Amino acid sequence: MSSNAVTLTELLIRERSALLRRVQRILGGESGAEDVIQAVWFKARGVDNSQSIDNPRAYLYRLAINLATDHGRESTRRNRLLAEHYLWQEDEQISTEEQVMAQDELQRVLDAAGHLPEPTRTIFHLNRLQGLTQADIARRLGVSVTTVENHVRTALQRLAWARSGR
Structure with a gap:
């Protein structure tokens, strides 16, 4: 694991509660927040040393915010598709x-x-x-x-x- 990955992983462990609350605010509740934090951990562990990270905390929070936003969009898209599915389904079904x-x-x-x-x-x-x-x-x-x-x-x-x- 690269030094960037180690730094981000250690920071994630320390900041987990605050990050979780931030993600929950973005998602509007607890649903999916743990999944986002797990995705943050997975991404953080994969960061290499090709570029220096000047502010690891800001990097980690931006990563969490981006993944939470993506998760929310995907959830909205999934719900829309389900709604369309039920809308066009025959009434007898x-x-x-x-x-x-x-x-x-x-x-x-x-x-x-x-x-x-x-x-x-x-x-x-x-x-x-x-x-x-x-x-x-x-x-x-x-x-x-x-x-x-x-x-x-x-x-x-x-x-x-x-x-x-x-």
């Missing part, structure tokens, strides 16, 4: 129990969407239902793109929690 569960899940999400605080609800509506870009919303509302991103993230986290029944 869906049991009554599955229909009731899906209706309950949809109702929880709709209720949660209706109870989002302002301006989160408006920003979510403009972005996800009307299709405006975050930059367009920021200009329209006179706020920063970062503010819009934070409100969209908050809305998606709350709707995901509602969907899972939390």
Whole structure:
């Protein structure tokens, strides 16, 4: 194992709790966070000495953030594909129990969407239902793109929690 890999692995052991919390915030909960930390460990062990790492802590956190973001995107993509699969599936194939569960899940999400605080609800509506870009919303509302991103993230986290029944 290279000296970069040893340094990053030792740092990961020391920073594991903080990294785990950071990943959980990015993912909006505990689901998948341990998997991301394991992927960070695996990647850290494979880092060679071809380039010097000036700030190992920043490198490790950036690695964790990138892997958490990738994990979240993959999870979103997987959920979208599953939703499309069920959407286009013939009705006869869906049991009554599955229909009731899906209706309950949809109702929880709709209720949660209706109870989002302002301006989160408006920003979510403009972005996800009307299709405006975050930059367009920021200009329209006179706020920063970062503010819009934070409100969209908050809305998606709350709707995901509602969907899972939390």
